[in-house]
Structure formats: C-alpha cells, structure tokens
Amino acid sequence: MPAWGGMPLRGLKGKIAAVTGAGSGIGQAVAKRLAEEGCKVAILEWKEAAAADTLKQIRDKGGEAITAVADVGKEAEVKAAFDKVVAHYGRLDILVSNAGVFSAERDGKVDTLPKAVWDEMMSSNLTGMFLACKHGIAAIKATAGKGAVVLTGSPTGILGVTPASTGYSSSKGGVHALARVMAVDYAGEGIRVNVVIPGFTLSPLVRELVADPKVYEWNVKNIPMRRGAEPDEIAGAAAFLASDDASYMTGSFITVDGGLTAV
Ligand SMILES: NC(=O)c1ccc[n+]([C@@H]2O[C@H](COP(=O)([O-])OP(=O)(O)OC[C@H]3O[C@@H](n4cnc5c(N)ncnc54)[C@H](O)[C@@H]3O)[C@@H](O)[C@H]2O)c1
Numbered sequence: 384m385p386a387w388g389g390m391p392l393r394g395l396k397g398k399i400a401a402v403t404g405a406g407s408g409i410g411q412a413v414a415k416r417l418a419e420e421g422c423k424v425a426i427l428e429w430k431e432a433a434a435a436d437t438l439k440q441i442r443d444k445g446g447e448a449i450t451a452v453a454d455v456g457k458e459a460e461v462k463a464a465f466d467k468v469v470a471h472y473g474r475l476d477i478l479v480s481n482a483g484v485f486s487a488e489r490d491g492k493v494d495t496l497p498k499a500v501w502d503e504m505m506s507s508n509l510t511g512m513f514l515a516c517k518h519g520i521a522a523i524k525a526t527a528g529k530g531a532v533v534l535t536g537s538p539t540g541i542l543g544v545t546p547a548s549t550g551y552s553s554s555k556g557g558v559h560a561l562a563r564v565m566a567v568d569y570a571g572e573g574i575r576v577n578v579v580i581p582g583f584t585l586s587p588l589v590r591e592l593v594a595d596p597k598v599y600e601w602n603v604k605n606i607p608m609r610r611g612a613e614p615d616e617i618a619g620a621a622a623f624l625a626s627d628d629a630s631y632m633t634g635s636f637i638t639v640d641g642g643l644t645a646v
Contacts, residue, residue: 394630413479429482455482461517479532516565
C-alpha cells in the first residue's frame with residue numbers, strides 16, 4: 384500500500400517482480416516502490432553491497448525481497464539469477480530491466496572513442512537489457528504465463544541532447560528498438576513491454592557529478608522545470624506500467640523529464 388495511504392495501483396499486490404540495477408538510483412527506487420505496492424521483489428545487481436542495502440531498506444519497511452547478484456552482460460549469471468528467483472518465489476510476473484552505466488569521462492565523440500569503452504557501455508546497457516529480457520520473459524512464460532516488462536530508456540536514445548555520449552546514446556537507442564520489437568512479439572502472449580524515459584535524474588552518481596552549482600545549472604538550463612528528478616519521481620511511472628492500470632499499454636514510452644523532450 385502506498386506510503387500516503389491512497390489506493391494502490393491495480394494488480395501489483397502479491398506479484399513477483401525482478402528489478403535489474405536495483406542497488407542504486409532509479410532501480411532502487413523502483414524496487415522500493417514495487418515492494419510498497421505489495422510485490423515480492425528480486426534485486427538483480429552486480430554490486431553485492433548495493434543489493435544488500437536495497438534489501439535492508441525494503442525489509443526495514445516490512446517488505447519482502449531477495450537479492451540475486453549478477454552482471455546483466457553475462458548470460459550465465461543472468462540465467463542463474465532468474466533461476467534463483469523462480470526457485471525462491473516459484474514464479475515471475477514482472478521484469479523491470481533498468482541496469483545501466485553512464486560515464487561522462489570515459490564516453491566521448493565517435494572519432495576518438497576507444498572500442499573498449501563502447502563495448503563496456505553496450506554490455507551493461509544493451510546486451511544486459513537483451514539478456515535480462517531473454518531470461519526474464521522465459522521465466523514469466525514458464526511460470527506466470529503472462530506479465531509485464533518495463534525498460535529504462537533515455538532521452539539520449541531519441542535526441543542528441545547529451546554531447547559526446549556516443550556509446551551511451553547508441554545503447555539507449557538500441558533499448559528503445561528492443562522494446563518496440565518485444566512489444567509486438569509478445570502482445571499476443573499477454574506480456575506487455577513498455578519504456579520509462581527518465582530525464583536528468585539525481586541518482587547518487589549524477590548527484591556527485593553535478594555537486595558544483597554551475598554544473599547543475601548547465602544541466603537544468605534546457606529543462607522547462609529547471610530541476611533534476613528524484614529517483615522516486617521516476618519509480619511511479621515504472622510501477623504504473625507494471626500494474627494492471629496500464630493493461631492496454633504496450634510498446635508505449637512514458638517520458639518523465641520535466642519537459643525536456645517537449646521543447
Ligand atoms: N540518472 C539519469 O539522469 C538517467 C537518465 C536517463 C536514463 N537513465 C537510466 O536509468 C537507469 C538507472 O540509472 P541510475 O541513474 O539510477 O544510475 P545508478 O548508477 O544510480 O544505478 C544503476 C545501477 O545499475 C547497476 N548496474 C550497472 N551495470 C550493471 C550490470 N552490468 N549488471 C548489473 N547491475 C548493473 C549499478 O551497479 C547500479 O546499482 C540506467 O539504465 C540509466 O541509463 C538514467
């Protein structure tokens with residue numbers, strides 16, 4: 384039940400939800416929100432301590448969760464993580480595929496970008512989405528039969544709004560395409576696939592990068608609301624898309640960006 388005591392989103396209570404990259408930022412906020420809505424949550428994360436932090440936060444509020452440590456870019460680890468979730472809960476209904484990396488320092492313009500950095504971005508951000516969806520959807524089909532998948536996209540997958548982010552932007556463009564084809568492929572099987580596109584969101588790493596007020600101001604100057612989002616302002620959209628309140632939505636993209644892409 385939501386903290387403010389209003390009506391819960393439909394159809395989430397008792398569902399089993401796996402969230403990748405749930406050790407920090409948006410993924411952590413989504414995991415906490417889904418637990419608050421009555422889901423049993425699996426925290427899929429490659430950093431064990433970060434996963435344990437989210438687990439503690441959920442359990443401290445009376446929620447139910449487990450961790451499954453995996454690098455989403457490595458198929459054997461991803462498969463083992465979903466096997467663990469199904470062995471523990473007996474079912475999977477919801478996948479929020481969210482894990483991703485961004486590095487303003489290491490990413491760059493295409494003519495000087497080391498292939499190793501490109502590969503690193505693709506591994507977490509695109510191959511990781513593919514593998515989480517591959518094994519997550521297989522688990523949903525084999526257990527619950529139908530369900531919902533939510534991917535975390537980015538404005539950089541649509542627009543060139545973040546200069547010198549070749550690897551990151553390209554990976555996110557791929558995520559949007561992956562979501563569209565999956566939405567079409569699984570619509571007849573009762574599995575909905577949608578995307579949340581967060582704008583400038585103050586996850587811990589981003590907060591650190593923009594600690595200097597001048598850097599913060601530069602980042603918000605083109606955002607009509609003139610501020611960054613808190614991670615839990617993104618989590619509501621992901622929880623909605625995972626819920627039965629979004630039962631007629633598939634292949635949809637919800638931007639939560641303070642108006643950035645409306646300009
Ligand atoms: N923060 C923003 O402004 C913003 C904007 C648009 C999109 N996004 C996207 O939102 C998602 C979450 O980002 P965030 O801002 O919360 O960042 P974050 O760094 O706070 O959280 C990302 C989490 O994913 C985990 N992770 C990264 N690679 C992984 C891998 N290979 N295997 C398993 N776990 C992995 C990290 O350890 C971390 O816990 C990402 O997909 C990011 O691209 C963020």
